[in-house]
Amino acid sequence: MKLSRHLAFVSLLVPLFGQAAPLKIDAARSSVGAIFKQMNVPVEAKFKQFTAVIDYDSKHPESARAQVNIATASLDIGDPEYNREVGKKEWFNTAQFPQASFVSTAIKPAANGTLAVTGKLTIKGKTADVAFPLTVKTAGARQLFEGQIPIRRLSFGIGEGEWTDTSMLANEVIIKFRVAAGTQ
Amino acid sequence: MTAAASPQRYTPAAIGFHWLTALLIVGTFTLGLVMTDIPGLTPTKLKYFSWHKWAGVTVLLLAALRLLWRLRTPVPAYPASMPAWQHTAAHGTHALLYLLMFGVPLSGYFYTLAAGVPVVYFGLFQLPLLIEPNLALKPVLKAVHYWLNMGMAAMVFMHVAAAMKHLIVDRDGITQRMLPFSTPKEH
Numbered sequence: 001m002k003l004s005r006h007l008a009f010v011s012l013l014v015p016l017f018g019q020a021a022p023l024k025i026d027a028a029r030s031s032v033g034a035i036f037k038q039m040n041v042p043v044e045a046k047f048k049q050f051t052a053v054i055d056y057d058s059k060h061p062e063s064a065r066a067q068v069n070i071a072t073a074s075l076d077i078g079d080p081e082y083n084r085e086v087g088k089k090e091w092f093n094t095a096q097f098p099q100a101s102f103v104s105t106a107i108k109p110a111a112n113g114t115l116a117v118t119g120k121l122t123i124k125g126k127t128a129d130v131a132f133p134l135t136v137k138t139a140g141a142r143q144l145f146e147g148q149i150p151i152r153r154l155s156f157g158i159g160e161g162e163w164t165d166t167s168m169l170a171n172e173v174i175i176k177f178r179v180a181a182g183t184q
Numbered sequence: 185m186t187a188a189a190s191p192q193r194y195t196p197a198a199i200g201f202h203w204l205t206a207l208l209i210v211g212t213f214t215l216g217l218v219m220t221d222i223p224g225l226t227p228t229k230l231k232y233f234s235w236h237k238w239a240g241v242t243v244l245l246l247a248a249l250r251l252l253w254r255l256r257t258p259v260p261a262y263p264a265s266m267p268a269w270q271h272t273a274a275h276g277t278h279a280l281l282y283l284l285m286f287g288v289p290l291s292g293y294f295y296t297l298a299a300g301v302p303v304v305y306f307g308l309f310q311l312p313l314l315i316e317p318n319l320a321l322k323p324v325l326k327a328v329h330y331w332l333n334m335g336m337a338a339m340v341f342m343h344v345a346a347a348m349k350h351l352i353v354d355r356d357g358i359t360q361r362m363l364p365f366s367t368p369k370e371h
Contacts, residue, residue, distance in 0.1 A: 038305040042351045044300065078300045078317070085225040168227045 022055045030179035038171040049074035052179045064107040070100040088158035097124045123156040149175040193361045202252040212239040240289040247285035284336040295325035
């Protein structure tokens, strides 16, 4: 079952994160997507399946850690036929690379109450260092982590062959995420 | 009949509007058929989709200008030789063509908005997002856009067939009134 697998995954990571317990992720209120520009037309796509593990204590933000795993085949760009296309070799190659992941390497308090996050982003077997500001909103026991990660799709080989033409499909892609969590 | 009461020919502006929209409508329609026939996902396909949308928006703008012009400018009257049923048929076809010049691009515009793909006119500026992306509405608007287009094709066929009949069979000078480079026929 998905839930038990998720829990097993979380319990595996707990020892890595020391004493602080990872937050309980509210999948229904969380989302991971990408905004890309096709001939200057902004289009939003969503990854329907992902798991997030966030270890965060507002009293000790510098010891926070985060990991997000994404099922690349769950990308929805709004049309079933196109969704099948982007799973192919020249796009995400979901057969060979079913998972994309983000693992934080450092989280530091930054200006305006945000956190400066650096980490390793792996898509299609290629890993790149990324840095982005993370906002944390708290409402009661619920915490909302939001951010945008600007990437260059060609660094990860997303869109090979004729699709390397950036006048058709811009190299700049923004990964947009929101992870809702409550303490466990 | 003297030319005093009503003009013999359409004005140059009306003729310009007519042929420009005709060219754009035929081109956009053809491009629509070609692009939806390309399987999978290719740069050419996406390029054609963008061009199709730009052309469609241009048709809509031209239709608006043309309608304003048409409402303010007298059109040449039909010759007395033309039977009443032909008056009715011509008026009906013209009214439907005007309606479809708005309906076809508007249905396409809302279809692409429902699909979550805004129109960026000539790749330069984004046109208003009048509705939110709506997956339930998307197939409905797709069908509406398709059938309005089929209606447009039928009306254009009627229109061209009638123009040909007046030009070749009736030889009553009606068709020449809208041709760019012909002299009006005397009655």
